Amino acid sequence: MSPTSTRPPATASPTGDPPATTPGIPTATSLPGCAQLPEPLTLQANQRLPDPFTFFNGTRVTNMTDWTCRRSEISQLFQRLELGVIPAAPESVTASISGPILSVTISRGGRSVTIHPTISYPPSGSAPYSALIVFGGTTLPRPAGVAFITLNNDEIAQHNDTSSRGVGLFYELYGADHPASAMMAWTWGVSRLIDALQNLPSANIDSDRLAITGCGVNGRGALVAGAFEERLSLTIPMESGTGGAGCWRIAQKLFSTGHVTITASDLARENVWFSKTFNDYASRVDELPFDHHLLAALVAPRGLLILDNSQFSWLGPASVFGCMKTGRKVYEALGYADSMGVSQIAHTDYCQFPPDQYVEYQAFMNKFLAGKRTENTTVLKTDKPNDAGFVEAEWVDWTVPNLVAGSSPPTAPNEPPPTPTGANCVAPAELTDPSNARLPNPFTFAKRSDNSGSPIDLAVNSTEEWYCRREQIGQLFQKYEFGTLEARPQYVSGEIFGKTLTVNIGHKNRNISFQATLQYPDTDDPGPFPYIIALGGSTLPHLADMALITFDPEDLAQANGTDSRGKGKFYELYGEDHSASALMVWAWGVSRIIDAIGTAPVNLERKGVGVTGCSDHGRGALVAGAFDQRIELTLVIESGVGGAGCWRIADDLKKSGIGALTAADIVKDTVLFSSTFTEFANRTSELPVDHHLLAAMVAPRGLLVLENSAFSWLGVSSVYGCMKTARKVYESLGVKERMGVSQVGHTDHCQFQGQQYPELNAFVNKFLRYRSQEQTNYFKTDVPNDAGYVESKWVDWVLPNL
Incomplete structure (x- = not known):
């Protein structure tokens, strides 16, 4: 049976289905919400390598949203001026397999063509296999468990000489005058192969683990x-030289200074690898608004390994090394420098893989196809002296911004950070239902009034609506309990000396720095390592292959006594009257450490991030996990009421004679919460939030609450009931196993309890070591009858299926 894919969801082009300005001739268009390129383009000569971080109109890229648009713009420019436009997915792709031969039939407008890739399966491993797609054949060694798929790109678009333009299966489908170059037609063929693999389980290929x-x-x-x-x-481009990993401008400079190097003019005269339009620019490459460092940038942040040969001058070793060293700056800006590698080694056999490059090849294959995230893929090397002759100052006159985490422009100290559009996402200025003795419903938006003044109830009915409600909950916590969370400052950098990580922060002509301690695991593993940020220190047991970063949050915001409000380095930066409470400042500090890691030369992963703390610091860890979505795993230890415990349940416990801490108790002694919250400490039923909603903000990321049932002041029933209620949000999202609670009595406050090690290890395995099959369905207490929590007393709403 041949499965059929109708309009596959992914296409080779990020531009989607382009409109035609001339009948039958496609054009490259921008992503929705991004600025359009002018028509026609006004080009200016630039002898240096164009700035990846400046739009065509001169606007600077300052955050990840900007980069997404700039990436789209770079894609359009390559399509318009060098490679030709790649069409969107065709009407249908059908596939079948017979032995090792795939038959992929692509249909469009009443025409059909069929390509026949060949699969060579590995002798060991288990299906479905990761796969390396090969243009034309390869001498790369086969890693264990990896299939090789050979795609005959010559039949898709011929490239014998200039007479080959418009010849091949692609042009049979789209017409001989289609503007796509041969290389863009080959790319289209790769996309159709992937469409087929996604819809043909019998091929036994894992379409999520593909390389080329x-x-x-x-x-x-x-x-x-x-x-x-x-x-x-x-x-993995091998020995691609100028027109591949080499930059046009550098190659032209090499040629003009007497080096025997292929240039754009040579390639344009010789073949149809590039578009007809490019022929007009081949002799004046300085006018192109891009060069091939930006082609490499389009791959980011996915894996890219350049294997090059410094033996042959015509490949332009200086052009390749300099071009790719410059392209790697985009990976650095995105916080993924180790996802791009360059290895340039001389050997005399052209296109024969040299053993000297096996280590980096194996590391990249392990990381990106085998899922071994701890592989060391930091490689940027050439065996030619002085960076193969590349002098960066001659080619780069721009700086690299830090785009990690999609930083947004700084906001005024007491204004909420930017929020998604849509009225329901924004918390109402005034609440129409100010009192609720039960735990507020996660699945109903905060009530607002209609034109007549009557309250409106709006239910959450979908995942999209939940994330809008989540945004609203975050605003409510800032307004009523924690104060405003500041956006990423204008400048954040990290410096490492020994075990000390210094986090430098600048904002509006003010600067602060604070320090953290980085402890690598004692292991022979080369890294990079996932890491856990611990507020105030950690008694967690040693976790193999896991780095630990500790810092003193009270360096940023003091919390010992009510006269501490506004004291600490954060307030030196933003002013002592800033609304942020100590807990919110501590969460801000965790985020700045993550930012700094993205800029510092440390052997840490950029994705595998956890946060933890105990008692007050456990409350801070929960706030950090709720507000920073880069945190994969939040470990909250003995945080009690004000952390994993709900205010309303704690008040009820106190009234019944159980000595649990309450909001009123906490605000008398600390500044953990905002001054606004002090007004509500004796009337928590008027709050539109409680801490089941704080935990819900972590969803769908990992959350493990480790609690101690031995101390009544922690509010044992408050914590268990609060978190049991929060888990309903995880259930509604279909991921209840991503939140766990383990409540075990022991006498040493904030000393890790060995009985809780299985659940700790399971959550770390799943969320920081990416062992997705790990069993994390833990929800338990050693106190009878759900620690005294009676759900019907606190929950009067039903659970939707989102």
């Missing part, structure tokens, strides 16, 4: 495919 390679001309094609097909996890 090629050597020489095919290496150029592999780089183009990696740039425009985002379903490729890893791209």
Whole structure:
């Protein structure tokens, strides 16, 4: 049986289905919400390598949203001026397999063509296999468990000489006058192969773990495919030289100074690898608003390994090394410098893989296809002296911004941070139902009035609406309990000396720095390592292959006594009257450490981040996990009321004679919460939030609450009931196993209890070591009858299926 894919959801082009300005001739268009390129383009000569972080109109890229639009713009420019437009997915793709031969039939407008990729399965491993797609053949060694898929790119678009333009299966489908170059047609073929693999389980290929390679001309094609097909996890161009990993401008400079190097003019005269339009610019490459460092940038942040040969001058070793060293700056700005590697080693056999490059090849294949995230893929090397002759100052006159975490512009100290659009996402200025003795409903938006003044009840009915409600909950916590969370400051950097990480922060001509201690695991594993940020220190047992970062949050915001409000380095930066409570400042500090890690030369992963703390610091860890979505796992230890415990339940416990801490008790002694919250401490039923909603903000990321049932002042029933209620949000999202609670009595406050190690290890395995099959369905207390929590007393709402 041949499964059929109708309009596959992913296409090779990030531009989607482009409108035609001339009948039958497609054009490259921008992403929705991004600025349009002018028509026609007014080009200006630039002898240096164009700035990846400046839009065509001169506007600077300052955050991840900007980069997404700039990436789209770069894609359009390559399509318009060098490679030709890649069409959107065709009407249908059908596939079948017979032995090792795939038959992929692509249909459009009453026409059909069929390509026949060949699969070579590995002799060991288990299906479905990761796969390396190969243009034309390869001498790369086969890693264990990896299939090789050979795609005959020549039949898709011929490239014998200039007479080959418009010849091949692609042009049979789209017409001989289609503007796509041969390499862009090859990319289209890769996309159709992936469409087929996604819909043909019998091929036994894991379409989420695909790489592509090629050597020489095919290496150029592999780089183009990696740039425009985002379903490729890893791209490995080999010895692609100028027109591939080499930059046009540098090659032209080498040629003009007497080096025997291929230039754009040579390639344009020789073949159809590039578009007809590019022929007009081949002799004046300085006018192009891009160069091939930006082609590499289109691959980011996915894996990219450049394997190059410094033996042959015509490949332009200085052009390749300098171009790719410059392209890597985009990976650095995104916080993924180790996802791009360059290895340039001389050897005499062109397109024969040299053993000297096996280590980096194996590391990249392990990380991006085998899922071994701890592999060391930091490689930027050449065996040619002085960076192969590349002098960066001659080519780069721009700076690299830090785009990690999609920083948004700083906000005024007492204004909420930017929020998603849509009225329901924004918390109402005034609440129409100010009192609720039960735990507020996560699945109903905060009530607002209609035009007549009557309250409106709006239910959450979908995942999209939940995330809007989540945004609203975050605003409510800032307004009523924690104070405003500041956006990422204008400047954040990290410096490492020994075990000390210094976090430097600048904002509006003020600067502060604070320090954290980085402890690497004692292991032979080369890293990089996932890491846990511990507020105030940690008694967690040693976790293999896990780094630990500790810092003193009270350096940023003091919390010992009510006269501490406004004291600490955070307030030196933003003013002592800033509304942020100590807990919110501590969460802000966790975020700044994550930012700094993205800029510092540390052997840490950029994704595997956890946060933890105990008691007051456990409350801070929960706030950090709720407000920073880069945190994969939040470990909250013995935080009690004001952390994992709900205010309303604690008040009820106190009234019944159980000595639990209440909001009124906490605000008398500390500044953990905002001054606004002090007004509500004796009337918590008027709050539109409680701490089941704080835990719900962590969803769907990992959350493990480790609690101690031995101390009544922690509010044992308050914590268990509060978190049991919060877990309903995880249930509604279909991921209840991502939140766990373990409540075990022991006499040493904030000393990790060995009985809770299985659940700790399971959550770390799942969320920081990415062992997705790990069993994390833990929800338990050693106190009878759900620690005295009676759900019907506190929950009067039903659970939707989102």
